[in-house]
Ligand code: SF4
């Protein structure tokens with residue numbers, strides 16, 4: 001076993017704080033094919049905030065839970081390590097807006113740093129394609145980069161439209177929080193997260209606590225194994241958001257949660273199981289709209305309508 | 320006083336007992352689950368903390384974390400191999416975060432999947448995902464690119480989808496993993 005000290009020693013590749021911020025944009029599958037508006041939002045906001053993006057050409061699936069992690073640790077870590085190498089070779093960390101990618105890549109890294117047997121097994125495989133992973137590059141979450149590296153002040157200064165008078169229900173998502181041990185950035189209390197709430201407040205909105213704030217959206221394995229159970233879980237949370245906050249907007253830190261709440265509402269409405277409609281956005285999309293980017297490009301893919309809320313934001317201006 | 324012959328207790332051969340117990344354990348699901356990554360399985364004290372916050376328990380799946388661990392510890396096997404609960408686990412790791420005994424119940428779920436895979440007891444969608452990962456480098460893959468065009472992005476993302484060399488690299492990696500040994504998907 002490698003000591004914790006070694007884990008933190010290998011913690012960062014962005015050593016020089018003075019250097020311009022630069023990250024490898026890790027896309028994953030769902031953003032790439034299902035919600036490319038989230039990709040476009042990232043490609044707009046980060047350069048505008050002074051962050052350089054690298055495409056990580058040749059990146060693949062993280063790999064997601066139902067694939068290599070369900071086979072064995074070395075295979076899981078080898079696929080993850082190839083992706084991490086694409087950043088490490090350039091001396092940069094990866095950055096993602098998908099919680100599954102965030103978790104799979106960081107859990108894999110944690111396993112490799114903790115267990116030399118896994119790390120060696122991975123590097124034996126990587127040697128066949130001329131690569132080696134040293135454990136330096138990690139994957140950062142867009143919300144943490146915005147919160148910690150860019151900062152709320154700079155976000156406030158960068159926006160053209162504010163959200164005064166709007167109430168947001170935040171959805172940080174499971175893999176933003178747990179297992180906290182494996183993540184490069186951690187909430188003070190992983191069962192009472194505040195980062196996404198503060199990010200929304202920086203745009204002028206209210207983002208109060210509600211009792212099901214940390215509940216799972218129900219997508220992924222649960223939805224593919226038993227859709228009805230998945231929809232029931234999402235419905236519980238949506239009803240809580242309606243009853244406790246009467247929210248104008250649901251804002252997620254994860255592309256998969258965004259898909260789930262957007263899709264499921266439409267389905268539940270059609271079946272007559274709910275009678276409300278709350279638009280859903282990923283935080284990077286909301287920020288992109290507030291910064292003045294074209295809503296068609298940064299938030300153009302959805303089934304639960306967003307037009308009204310976007311109109312309201314744009315008409316409000318900066319107050 | 321003399322002891323009657325039949326009153327003498329038989330000599331217990333401790334080595335033999337230990338060996339027998341070891342053999343029994345070797346066959347047990349619990350040993351395999353530990354081998355497949357759930358190293359701290361035996362530390363579970365069945366407190367139920369993991370079950371209290373598990374989305375699977377809440378939505379009514381049969382073998383959620385705490386109950387699955389109990390079943391493994393008492394040596395159940397066939398009943399478990401027939402049930403799809405581990406494939407519904409969302410990998411949220413609430414259970415890992417809250418467990419006071421460092422059992423990492425999620426790793427038990429994952430180890431159960433790995434055990435089931437050896438018996439080919441896995442959902443069709445999982446096989447599809449693996450096949451798609453191998454063929455395209457994406458477990459979720461779509462040929463339609465309307466959404467990308469609509470938001471002003473190139474149809475081809477900068478991934479294995481547009482980079483043949485990178486895709487070949489990924490295939491080489493996958494061919495050298497346990498996935499290839501299992502023969503779950505064609506890997507030409
Ligand atoms: S796995 Fe941990 S939390 Fe769950 S019952 Fe066992 S000891 Fe308790």
Ligand code: SF4
Pocket residue numbers: 369372373374375376383384407408409410411412413414415424425428
């Ligand atoms: S990781 Fe799986 S077993 Fe653990 S709480 Fe989440 S859904 Fe339940």
